[in-house]
Amino acid sequence: MPLTDEQRAEISPEPLQVEENGxxxxxxxxxxxxxxxxxxxxxxPQEPDEQ
Amino acid sequence: MAxxxxxxANNIIDATLATNTFVASVTGVKVKLTTTAPTNTTAGTxxxxxxxxxxxxxxxxxxxxxxxxxxxxxxxxxxxxxxxxSIVGGEIWDEAGTPVRKWFWNWTGQPISIANGNTFSVxxxxxxxxxx
Numbered sequence: 765m766p767l768t769d770e771q772r773a774e775i776s777p778e779p780l781q782v783e784e785n786g787x788x789x790x791x792x793x794x795x796x797x798x799x800x801x802x803x804x805x806x807x808x809p810q811e812p813d814e815q
Numbered sequence: 816m817a818x819x820x821x822x823x824a825n826n827i828i829d830a831t832l833a834t835n836t837f838v839a840s841v842t843g844v845k846v847k848l849t850t851t852a853p854t855n856t857t858a859g860t861x862x863x864x865x866x867x868x869x870x871x872x873x874x875x876x877x878x879x880x881x882x883x884x885x886x887x888x889x890x891x892x893x894x895x896x897x898x899x900x901s902i903v904g905g906e907i908w909d910e911a912g913t914p915v916r917k918w919f920w921n922w923t924g925q926p927i928s929i930a931n932g933n934t935f936s937v938x939x940x941x942x943x944x945x946x947x
Contacts, residue, residue: 777923791891791934792927795841796905796920800818 819946820916821855840909840917845871846890846942848935849904853919859904864896871908883891885940893934900929905942918944 767782767790775782781793829835836877848867849859861869862946872886894900903925907918929935 774928776924776927780924780927785934789893789932789934790930791936792929793941794902794905794922794924794927794935794937795941796922797943797945798818798918798920799947800824800918801947 816831818920819855819918822915823845823917824855827854831847840915841911843910844876844917845874845910845914846874846886847871847906847908847935848882848892848900849900849906850901851903852921852925853906853916855919858906858916859919860904862900864894864898864900866893866895867900871906872915873910874907876944879946883943883945885944886937886942887939889939890941892929892936894929894931897931899931900935902927902929902935 767784772779772782775790775792783791783793785791826835826838830837847859847870849861851860852861853859861871863869872890872892874886874887874890876886877884900924904919904921906916906920908914908916927935
C-alpha cells in the first residue's frame with residue numbers, strides 16, 4: 765500500500781525518495797549538495813543596463 | 816552554508832598560495848551521520864544506536880570533474896535501536912590517528928525521521944561535493 769501524505773510528512777518536511785521493502789519496513793534515501801564557493805569577481809560579468 | 820571545514824578551507828588557501836603545505840586526507844574517508852546541524856567550526860552530534868557504527872562508513876569517491884565529485888559507495892544504515900532516528904547532517908572525516916573533519920552538510924529535507932526497522936540510504940551520487 766503506498767505511503768500516505770501523512771506518513772511521508774512524518775519522515776521529512778520535504779518529499780524524499782521512499783521505497784517500501786515489502787516486509788513492512790521502508791528505505792528512505794538521503795541526498796545532499798555540498799558546495800564550497802570562493803567569493804570573487806564575476807567570471808562573466810553582465811553588461812550594465814542602458815540608462 | 817554547509818560545505819567545508821574551516822581548517823580545511825584555510826589549508827587549501829595556504830597550500831595554493833604556497834604559505835603552507837597541503838595536508839591530504841588519510842585514506843579511508845568516512846561519512847558520519849549527525850543529529851544536529853554541523854557548522855564550519857563545530858561538528859554535529861554523531862548519531863548513536865544499534866544499526867549505526869560510531870565513526871561512520873568508509874566511502875569512496877569519483878575523481879573530480881568540473882569542480883565537482885560524487886560518492887561511489889552506496890551507504891545504508893538500518894535502524895535497530897528500538898527508537899526513531901532524527902538525522903540532520905552529514906560529515907566527512909578522514910582516518911588519521913586523530914580523525915580530521917573535512918566536509919559537512921545538512922541532508923535535503925532534514926530532519927529525516929527513520930523509525931525503528933527502517934533504513935536510511937544514500938545512493939551512489941547521492942552526495943555531490945562542489946568547489947567553485
